Structures are given as C-alpha cells and as structure tokens.
Amino acid sequence: MKLSNKIIITLLAIGLIGLVSFQVKKNDRYFEIIKNLDVFTTLYKELNTYYVDEVNPTDIMETGIEAMLESLDPYTNFIPEDKIEDYRIMSTGQYAGIGTTMGEIENRHVVMMVFEDSPAEKAGLKIGDELIKINKNAVEDYTTDEINKLLKGQIGTAVEIEISRKSVKKPLKFSIDRESINIESVPFYGMIDENIAYIRLTEFSSGAGSSVRSALVELKGKGAKKVILDLRGNPGGLLNESIEVSNIFIPKGLEVVSTKGKIEEWNKTYTANKNPVDVNIPLAVLISNNSASASEIVAGAMQDYDRGVLVGQRSFGKGLVQATRPLSYNSQLKITTAKYYIPSGRCIQAIDYSHRNEDGSIGKIPDSLKTEFKTRAGRIVYDGGGVSPDHDVINKGYAPITIQLIKKGFIFDFATKYYYENEDMKPDPIAFSISDELYSEFTNWVSGKDYSYTTATEETIKELKETADTDKYFSFLEKEIEALEAEIKSHKKEDLKIFSSEIKLALKEEIISRFHKRQGMIESSFENDEEVDEAIKLLNDEVQYKNLLQAAK
Structure with a gap:
C-alpha cells in the first residue's frame, strides 16, 4: 500500500474516532439530563404525597426552580404567569394604572409620588395621601406589591380608592379610570x-x-x-x-x-x-x-x-x-x-x-x-x-441621623404638613431654602418622636466588646470603652444641630416635591450635588478636560 493511502486511511480513522467520541459525549449529556429530570420528577411526587405537613405544589416548585437558577447568575430568573406584567413594565416603562408610586412608612401605605398628567393627578390625589381602601377593601395588611397590582388593570377600567389626608378630617373617596402610563425616562x-x-x-x-x-x-x-x-x-x-x-x-x-x-x-x-x-x-x-x-x-x-x-x-x-424564552402555562425564563x-x-x-x-x-x-x-x-x-x-x-451619603429621619418618614410627613400649611405658595426649586426658623420648627416637631439609631461606630464598639470579652481583655478595657460610649451618646444628642445642613437639604427636596413633583426634586438637589459641581468645573476647565481625554505621556 502506498504511503499516501496509509496517511489518508489514518486520518479518516482519527476523524471517525473523534466523531464517535463526540457522539458518545453528546449521548452521555442527554442521558444525564433525562436521568436527573426523572429523579426530580419522582422526588417532587413523593414529597407532595408523603411529607408530614401539607405543602403548596406551586410554591415548592418555584422554590426549587429559584434555587437552581440562583446557582448560575443573579439575572437568570423564572417569571411565573402572575409576574409577567411586572416584567413587561420593567422592560418597557409602560403599564395601565393610575400613575402613582406607593410606599410604606411605619405601617402606613402612602402615595410617595404622583406622575404629571396622570389619572391620579387629574383626580386630585396628592403626595402624602394615606391609602385606606381599594375597591372597598381595607389595605392595612397588604404589601406594597399587592397594592400596586390592585391599582393596575386594563385601560378604561375604574378603581375605587379611599384615602386619609392631613388637611381633611374625613376620608376622601375617588373613582379613577386607569390609563396607559408611560414612565418618563428623562424626568x-x-x-x-x-x-x-x-x-x-x-x-x-x-x-x-x-x-x-x-x-x-x-x-x-x-x-x-x-x-x-x-x-x-x-x-x-x-x-x-x-x-x-x-x-x-x-x-x-x-x-x-x-x-x-x-x-x-x-x-x-x-x-x-x-x-x-x-x-x-x-x-x-x-x-x-x-x-x-x-x-x-x-x-x-x-x-x-x-x-x-x-x-x-x-x-x-x-x-x-x-x-426571554417561553415556557408552558404562559410562564417565561429570563436567561443569560x-x-x-x-x-x-x-x-x-x-x-x-x-x-x-x-x-x-x-x-x-x-x-x-x-x-x-x-x-x-x-x-x-x-x-x-x-x-x-x-x-x-x-x-459620602447621609449621616445615620438623616437616614433614620427619612426611613421613619419624619422628613416626609413634615414636608406634607408644610405643604398644607402653605398650599398657595409656589417655591422656586433652586431659590427655596430651609430657614433657621423653619428648621427650628422641624426639630421641635420631631423632638418627642422616636428616631433612635445605631451608628457604624457603635456597631464597631459592640464588636470590640465581644472580641475583648472572648480574649479575656474586657476587664482591662472596660473603662475606656464606657468612656467612648458616653462620648458618642453625648454627641448624638447634638446630631440634629451637627448635621443640620444635610437634614435641611433633605427637607428642601421633599418639600419641593409637593409643589413640583419629580422635576422639582431633581432641580432642587443641585444645591448640594458634588458630582454635578465637579462636572461643571471640568467642563469649564478646557485644559483639564482635554488632559483627561489624552493618553499619559
């Protein structure tokens, strides 16, 4: 046999072996998939049949699916049929509803924002209104997600809501027709x-x-x-x-x-x-x-x-x-x-x-x-x-006291109070400022309320005490730690004064939102926006701007 023929036969043999090897690997993979699907199906059946307590088949399946997907990446998700609408809203910025952002403050469901020209605004809803009922059903035990789902619906359908308002003694009732809401990407x-x-x-x-x-x-x-x-x-x-x-x-x-x-x-x-x-x-x-x-x-x-x-x-x-890939029963898989x-x-x-x-x-x-x-x-x-x-x-973010005042809703509620006391006022988003007199009114108003908080420094001291106690050093450090805790406690009493500048800015933005919605909040924030200030400086400094865009020599 000629040498060239031997080479050709050898190459064909190698190729055939490679093809068979690939096919075997492929078949092995299919077998693994079929085997594990069978194991999962039988396990799911046995669990639902024999587990000591009653289990919800849908809940336990979703838990299994989510745990499986969690092992991959944070963005591969299962979307059941009842959450398809939420996903569509996230993707398009459009939905049918009344045009509000709802939030929960200290077990109260309140209107956090009303979109411009929305059905809610036309009907007369305002930021700060507390939601009491939807379609005659009390909402105190509802989650914010459940409330949002009830407020959404088909275009042209009406939703009846009942709210409590700071300036009115009796609850107010509204019947609002849902419309297509387009969340502005450029507010x-x-x-x-x-x-x-x-x-x-x-x-x-x-x-x-x-x-x-x-x-x-x-x-x-x-x-x-x-x-x-x-x-x-x-x-x-x-x-x-x-x-x-x-x-x-x-x-x-x-x-x-x-x-x-x-x-x-x-x-x-x-x-x-x-x-x-x-x-x-x-x-x-x-x-x-x-x-x-x-x-x-x-x-x-x-x-x-x-x-x-x-x-x-x-x-x-x-x-x-x-x-997104379609699955059975109108569910979907969002897959990376x-x-x-x-x-x-x-x-x-x-x-x-x-x-x-x-x-x-x-x-x-x-x-x-x-x-x-x-x-x-x-x-x-x-x-x-x-x-x-x-x-x-x-x-740098806010100090712990400012975060707590926001979290507890005290800045939000004071802004609502101020709005109804000055409803005819039209403050300029930039020129308006919180005077010392108004800030004093706020500190007096909040003085009897619970806005206690723990600072990062206090958390660190707590960890130090636990470590020192474990290491048998606490008795040597006890007096120094107590003195440090007393010093921090003393300073915290003055936090309303120490951090008055940033608390005033948070108050300003919230008050402006009552009169000028989202646009006003953004515009008023420029007063203390370090990134915007730095961007302005860079754009106005032609030499520095060009230097940042050139390769180092």
Missing part, C-alpha cells in the same frame, strides 16, 4: 449654567434615546455649549436604547457594543446607525455604583472613544445579556445568553458578581485579575467589572 433636563445643559436619564425604557435626543436639540437651541448626561442610579433597560443614546454623541457607523455567547446567533455587533446630534460638544457623564447594564454600555462607549469624561464612582458591573463587550474589547461584567459591598459596589479588584485595554486615544483602561470614572468623586 428632567435644562440649563444649569449659562452654557451647560443637564439631562437626567433614569432608565433605558422604550423611547429613551429619542427623549435624550430631543432634549439635547432643544437645549442646544437655548445656547448649550456643553452637556452633562446623568446616569447615576440608572439600572439599565433595553439594549437598543443604549445604542440610540450613544449614537447621539458618536458618528454613524461606529461600534457601540458587541455580544458573545455559547450559541453563535447571540454573537452580534451593534453599531450607531443614525446621524448624531453633536460629536464635538464637551460631555461629562455621571455614573455611580448603581449605574448598570445599558448605562455602562453608554458610559463605556463614551470612554473608549474618548468622547467624554466619566465623573463619579465605578459602575455596577452588569455585562450579561438576557433573553451572552456577555457585553464595549469598543475597547473589555467586558463590563464583574468578575465575581456574587460578592458585593453593602452599597452594591464591586469593591477592590486585585490587579492580577484585571486585563489592560486601551481607548482610541491610547488611554489605559481595565476590565474586571464595571466602568471606572475618569474623575473620581466619593459619594
């Missing part, structure tokens, strides 16, 4: 400096791109020469809307994001396909720990093309793509199918998405786990999770 835009435009984008729901586009066009017509795009706290949304928003600032044809998954059909590249509004206007993008997904695509694209400076904190790090990659080639998904800080941030990533990439101008950027800002601004 506020305007000029915050003589030549700086500000656009707040809160979610990437349907139409977000066109809303940002029209806002920028309008503001440029008013003389805007620079722009701040605020994506702080924006959890993301529709992928195509992130393309639309990016396209406003970058040329047609540029890649915005690509996806890569196990199945080839999910490997796609998305490019800007429209004419931009302005590819040269100086841009600052505000991001925070809770800016995720579509927000990170936009911020990442702006950074990778050196199109604008990112200001704030490292973003959330959600770079996983989800798709791919990962996002921004133009520099880096993935925005956090390396470890199961362990995060309390505020949702990723925390420090070891250098050994990060890979270096470069922007178009040659600036060095890294993967490892989220997008890092070009200009860091530490978000």
Whole structure:
C-alpha cells in the first residue's frame, strides 16, 4: 500500500474516532439530563404525597426552580404567569394604572409620588395621601406589591380608592379610570449654567434615546455649549436604547457594543446607525455604583472613544445579556445568553458578581485579575467589572441621623404638613431654602418622636466588646470603652444641630416635591450635588478636560 493511502486511511480513522467520541459525549449529556429530570420528577411526587405537613405544589416548585437558577447568575430568573406584567413594565416603562408610586412608612401605605398628567393627578390625589381602601377593601395588611397590582388593570377600567389626608378630617373617596402610563425616562433636563445643559436619564425604557435626543436639540437651541448626561442610579433597560443614546454623541457607523455567547446567533455587533446630534460638544457623564447594564454600555462607549469624561464612582458591573424564552402555562425564563463587550474589547461584567459591598459596589479588584485595554486615544483602561470614572468623586451619603429621619418618614410627613400649611405658595426649586426658623420648627416637631439609631461606630464598639470579652481583655478595657460610649451618646444628642445642613437639604427636596413633583426634586438637589459641581468645573476647565481625554505621556 502506498504511503499516501496509509496517511489518508489514518486520518479518516482519527476523524471517525473523534466523531464517535463526540457522539458518545453528546449521548452521555442527554442521558444525564433525562436521568436527573426523572429523579426530580419522582422526588417532587413523593414529597407532595408523603411529607408530614401539607405543602403548596406551586410554591415548592418555584422554590426549587429559584434555587437552581440562583446557582448560575443573579439575572437568570423564572417569571411565573402572575409576574409577567411586572416584567413587561420593567422592560418597557409602560403599564395601565393610575400613575402613582406607593410606599410604606411605619405601617402606613402612602402615595410617595404622583406622575404629571396622570389619572391620579387629574383626580386630585396628592403626595402624602394615606391609602385606606381599594375597591372597598381595607389595605392595612397588604404589601406594597399587592397594592400596586390592585391599582393596575386594563385601560378604561375604574378603581375605587379611599384615602386619609392631613388637611381633611374625613376620608376622601375617588373613582379613577386607569390609563396607559408611560414612565418618563428623562424626568428632567435644562440649563444649569449659562452654557451647560443637564439631562437626567433614569432608565433605558422604550423611547429613551429619542427623549435624550430631543432634549439635547432643544437645549442646544437655548445656547448649550456643553452637556452633562446623568446616569447615576440608572439600572439599565433595553439594549437598543443604549445604542440610540450613544449614537447621539458618536458618528454613524461606529461600534457601540458587541455580544458573545455559547450559541453563535447571540454573537452580534451593534453599531450607531443614525446621524448624531453633536460629536464635538464637551460631555461629562455621571455614573455611580448603581449605574448598570445599558448605562455602562453608554458610559463605556463614551470612554473608549474618548468622547467624554466619566465623573463619579465605578459602575455596577452588569455585562450579561438576557433573553426571554417561553415556557408552558404562559410562564417565561429570563436567561443569560451572552456577555457585553464595549469598543475597547473589555467586558463590563464583574468578575465575581456574587460578592458585593453593602452599597452594591464591586469593591477592590486585585490587579492580577484585571486585563489592560486601551481607548482610541491610547488611554489605559481595565476590565474586571464595571466602568471606572475618569474623575473620581466619593459619594459620602447621609449621616445615620438623616437616614433614620427619612426611613421613619419624619422628613416626609413634615414636608406634607408644610405643604398644607402653605398650599398657595409656589417655591422656586433652586431659590427655596430651609430657614433657621423653619428648621427650628422641624426639630421641635420631631423632638418627642422616636428616631433612635445605631451608628457604624457603635456597631464597631459592640464588636470590640465581644472580641475583648472572648480574649479575656474586657476587664482591662472596660473603662475606656464606657468612656467612648458616653462620648458618642453625648454627641448624638447634638446630631440634629451637627448635621443640620444635610437634614435641611433633605427637607428642601421633599418639600419641593409637593409643589413640583419629580422635576422639582431633581432641580432642587443641585444645591448640594458634588458630582454635578465637579462636572461643571471640568467642563469649564478646557485644559483639564482635554488632559483627561489624552493618553499619559
């Protein structure tokens, strides 16, 4: 036999062995799936038949499904039939209802926000109204989710509600017709400096791109020469809307994001396909720990093309793509199918998405786990999770006393009280301020109420005492620890005075919301918004702005 024939036969044999091996592995996998499904089915049957207590078959199945999916990633979820509507609202920003945001404060169900031009506003509902009944049923034992479901329904149908209002002795009754509610993705835009435009984008729901586009066009017509795009706290949304928003600032044809998954059909590249509004206007993008997904695509694209400076904190790090797959009985599976990659080639998904800080941030990533990439101008950027800002601004947050006053509803209730005592007043969102006299009224009003709280320092001292006691050192440190606790207790008595500035700002925003809704709250917050202040400084400092967008020499 010729040598060439031997080689051909050998290659064919190797190929055949490989094919058989692949087929065996494939069959093994199918057998494993069938075997485990059979085990699960028989276990489920036996459990429902013989378990000592009565079990709800639906609840126990959902528990099993959720536990299985929890072992994968946080975004692969089972959506039962009764939660499909909630998922649709999250995806589109649209639903049929009356146009309110409900919340619970100290076992009271209250109207936290009324959307502009909504059926609720037209009917006369106000922020601060306490919900008592829905369709003649008392709601004191209902959860906020249950109340929201009852307020939603088919367009044109009516819902009867009964509320308690601070300024009225008797309960008020309303019959409100449900309408299609579109939650505005751009609740506020305007000029915050003589030549700086500000656009707040809160979610990437349907139409977000066109809303940002029209806002920028309008503001440029008013003389805007620079722009701040605020994506702080924006959890993301529709992928195509992130393309639309990016396209406003970058040329047609540029890649915005690509996806890569196990199945080839999910490997796609998305490019800007429209004419931009302005590819040269100086841009600052505000991001925070809770800016995720579509927000990170936009911020990442702006950074990778050196199109604008990112200001704030490292973003959330959600770079996983989800798709919904239909299941039986009108349920669905939201399943992760791919990962996002921004133009520099880096993935925005956090390396470890199961362990995060309390505020949702990723925390420090070891250098050994990060890979270096470069922007178009040659600036060095890294993967490892989220997008890092070009200009860091530490978000200090509120002091424990302010958080407790908000949590307990005291700031909310005082704002409602102030509104009904000054209903004819129309305070300017920016010019209005909490005077010392008004703040004194607030401190007197809250003085008899329980707003006790534990600081992080007190928690640390508690841990120190427990550790010292375990180590037999407590007797040596007892006097010093007691003195420290007494000092903190003494200072806490003065917290209303020490933290008066930030409490006043929280009061201002809440009071303004009663008169000007969401738009007013956002506008009034600029008074003490460090990230906005830093963005303004950067945009007004041409040299620093350009330096941040250039590669280090």
